[in-house]
Amino acid sequence: MTTASLRKPSAPKGLMLSIHVVTWNVASAAPTVDLSDLLQLNNEDLNLDIYIIGLQEMNYGIISLLSDAAFEDPWSSFFMDMLSPLNLVKISQVRMQGLFLLVFAKYQHLPYIQIISTKSIPTGLYGYWGNKGGITICLKVYGYYVSIINCHLPPHMYNNDQRLEHFDRILESLTFEGYDVPNILDHDLILWFGDMNFRIEDFGLLFVQECITKKRYKELWEKDQLFIAKKQDRLLREFQEGPLLFPPTYKFDRHSNNYDTSEKKRKPAWTDRILWRLKRQPAKANPSGFLLTQKDYVSHMTYSISDHKPVTGTFDLEVGMRHINDYVSYVWVGDNQVSRGNNLNQVYINISAIPDTEEQFLLCYYSNNLHSIVGISQPFKIPSGFFLREDILSEPEPQL
Template sequence: MSTGNVSTRRRDNYRLYMVTWNVGTAEPPPDVDSLLQLDAQPPVDLYVIGLQEVNSNPLRFISDMMVEDSWSHMLMNTMAPRGYVKMTSVRMQGLLLLLFCKQAHVPFIRDIRTTYTRTGIFGYWGNKGGVSVRFSFYGHMLCFLNCHLAAHMNYALQRVDEFEYILDTQDFEEDTPHVLDHKVVFWFGDLNFRIADHGMHFLRSSINSERYNLLWQKDQLLMMKKKEAFLQEFDEGPLCFKPSYKFDRNGDTYDTSGKKRKPAWTDRILWRVKPKTLAPEDDDDSVSTLTDDGHEDYPIQVHQDNYTSNMSYGVSDHKPVFASFRLEVKTSRQKEGNTKYIIQIK
């Protein structure tokens, strides 16, 4: 018989690595080791890779339905020998989202669901929209949403509307039916927001001198965040890297074609931790306590360690953008009497 309960809490850290890349219908490069930083120490626990504009011409798309597409095949062949398992993937025409994890975590990833939303021509064509995967990771509900939104400078408001539409229409059913019901949401992809007003000379001179901060006030996504309350709930690391669009293929020179597209941070990675005020009172996963220094101590915390573009890949007119995170997950270890331990994920 138990004589009493003793409860202790600890936080476990897991490393998450995310990539977004508009591959411009190109075939995979021969090597993606540097893109995925597979030799990083400590090793990554979760990889989430979102691609846009995977080749989806009718014949190729039908072929990919029968056999795995070339990007998924290449990533599987690269990561499986390193001890990673592909847990799931979801594709909508050119949009592709893949989830890999270390084998040790497989038993603790549950309730995997995927869905997609079309926002292309009249809402029926899947060349634009969002694909997502949600799952429980050690008892915490995470959702990853890979989007490809409307292009061109003058469609910033349409991009926000499309994102709202995707959030409103995606439905996973069960306990967390909507994207924003999840404890943590990662929103990423070719969001297509541009840098407004500045001329080409000012853009290029600011980029060449690495004075990226001179461009932030005219970045359309940062501008929209000031106007739209729901966007303000999403965090993003500082844009201290070269804009990832638009490049001449097979090089690191910004667009020299007749169109001369302006450089922009079209490819982004943001995240949102569900605000405590939106959590039901009986939702244990959303309960926060106070730390010794008086700050709120949430059951899961997200810390970004790196956010940048990788300039070494030239198969597309976009450079891949990646971010690394630490997921700090609270667990409770409860001892009943002197006889046994009960592990509870909170």
């Protein structure tokens, strides 16, 4: 016999999660280089809990798409091979033609992460073609709604209005019927990144190149189309971005750090961006309840398999107590241990999963690695007249 006792929620107030976001237009290239620097694997000071990886312009020819449908795609396999030795598990992915979004999390966080939804929003050819648009994964992380969007917006200098229109269209398409928070704008955190294709207006090529050479990036910010749009658009203004202290990430000659030397000589631009939006909190809200702090926002110039350089952002996400249903825990102990507190195993279970009557039971799978329940059955009844003989219970398990 065992006895269950209800404890206070065990998720500590102010739990800190370290999140690493990657955005990269790979221009149909295969993962042929070491990505340790991109994933911050060489940084001994970082202990990352969650990886969010968004790629654009993956190879989406018919042969590639058919192959990926039958087997794990090369990029996904590559990232899994690098991250699984660090106890990181791929918890969700979504693909729409060349757009790809992956989320990895450490084992110990899996009981607290729920996959709410994955969606694709094509905006190419009036919404019928997925070469442009956005893909999203919505999670519930420690009781908080977190929406992740990877996008690829229309290119070219003159398409700025179209980019902003697609931005709004993607956002308007993200609703979550049947959940407590159906409107994405009410979610606690939106992480939005990708090849947004915003360009630098007015300045000529030579002036832009001179500013880059002399690292006078601030002079270019004022003419960056996204920087301008954030001043004018009320909704876009709510999205934050770290300072652009790295060179424009587009457009490079492949396999070099030289900006476009072709006949077109395209003007460099910060096309690859990472934005975030925290839900507005009341003035008297507990400031330590849910906070996101950006620790790093950089480009990675050493990677040259594409005409874009990858961009990463590293964040600290502080999560505090939200709702009892997200943190209810039970402690299962032997009868002779009820009054003692030594060597107890603590498990976590949502209170909504508890059977309504004493006649119902649950079958749970307990993981010794996670020290928690990781699988749970629907409530069921044991038929009357069903008994377990003590001699059967005491028999050793058969050797397979």
